[in-house]
Amino acid sequence: MGFFLNYHYYLLSVLLLLPALSYSEDTFTCSRATYYGSPDCLGTPSGACGYGEFGRTVNDANVAGVSRLWKNGTGCGGCYQVRCTVPKLCTDYGVNIVVTDYGEGDHTDFILSPSAYSRLGRPDTADELFAYGVVDVEFRRISCKFKGYKNLMFKVHEHSRFPHYLAIILLYQAGQNEILAVEIWQEDCKEWRGMRRAYGAVWDMPNPPYGSITLRFQVSGSMGMTWIVANNAIPGDWKAGVAYESDIQLT
Template sequence: MELSFKHQLGLACVVLLLPALCSSQDSFTDSRATYYGSPDCYGNPRGACGFGEYGRTVNDGSVAGVSRLWRNGSGCGACYQARCKIPQYCDENGAYVVVTDYGEGDRTDFIMSPRAYSRLGRNADASAELFKYGVVDIEYRRVPCSYTGYNVVFKVHEHSRNPDYFAVVVLYVDGTYDVTAVELFQQDCQEWKPMRRAFGAMFDYSNPPNGEIYLRFQVSGSAGLYWVQSKNAISGDWKAGATYDTNVQLN
């Protein structure tokens, strides 16, 4: 089943993750955060995760690039709560961000979009003061992502070319799971073939099989490593940029 990616993104901007993210029981880790420039305060559509427009607008643009938490791209899509440590300016709940990019700063674990960074402040005036600091001390913890009403989705990456080159990214992954691998089913030999992690969250395969494509992805979480198979196939006439519903929810 093919979905309209633009339609999904529109809904994602309305149904914010901010009130839906549940607190994790994990303790906070001390770090630092800064922000990057953006003409509209949203994220970067050219982020290293390969999410494209999704990486710019998911979570209403409250996104971040990370360094230590990148984990060779498996950290893409993870959700974090970050709160700064200047009492007169900082909101006690802080900002909830989705990882969409890789970035290194001045001993910072998070380089946030302006929208995310502004949410560290308790009000507009406080946020303006935090922007003057440029870099602030924070504490952060991993929290579950929640995309109420959404199944996990495969997006065919824009670099794909039917029939020679096939690449996907996995979107709307709930919970605290990392996507560690993706495999494609080779029907003529009845076995699963590993796709290559090209960069970030993008997995690719040269000369994919003709006809419908069946995929499964491996996740890492509190229950360890396990495989999740899409309940829907990707049609043989797939196109770059199209999205396909797996009919799978992880939570």
């Protein structure tokens, strides 16, 4: 009887540990990575996420386009640690990147900016690594952290036309979170109106409410699955191209 109880206790302990092991942040996935051409080694302002100039320089221009991790645009803003596995050429840590674009390569999960790709290799082997073109890598999802920025920002897209058409982008999306939906509060109807994911990380709505804009967005990730409300996130006299800082910190 004692052996029977001890066996079941051991089995229960293993079963309880399995979920923790399966979702460990230390787990890496094998893949491949390449790089795209850029004369200044920065990101591209025409990235499919819609970040524009933000996508060129964010995270010291260590950015990437992804395919499997794109998730119809939900993957925009996600952060990953990527390290290559070519013996004697690669650093032990690799590089932390931010997803700013969509891209398909030769069975690759990442098309890195030249800046990010160069950081995969040791300082004296970067040229040799570039000559490979495509390298074997391993990667894992990590929390996003941005130097000098702790709060989420709402940028009014340049294509917005006050007051008839509003498109927004959520910037500095910290933690391991993904934005699944965005809604605007319609005061006269006392209801939330859903915004459309226009493409990538761009959400839009024709004929938005007058006055200051209150948003709520659905988050999935390190914060669990939850709705977060940003009261008066965008002023009533909003202007295209302007980013407005919130008091919201995603972790």
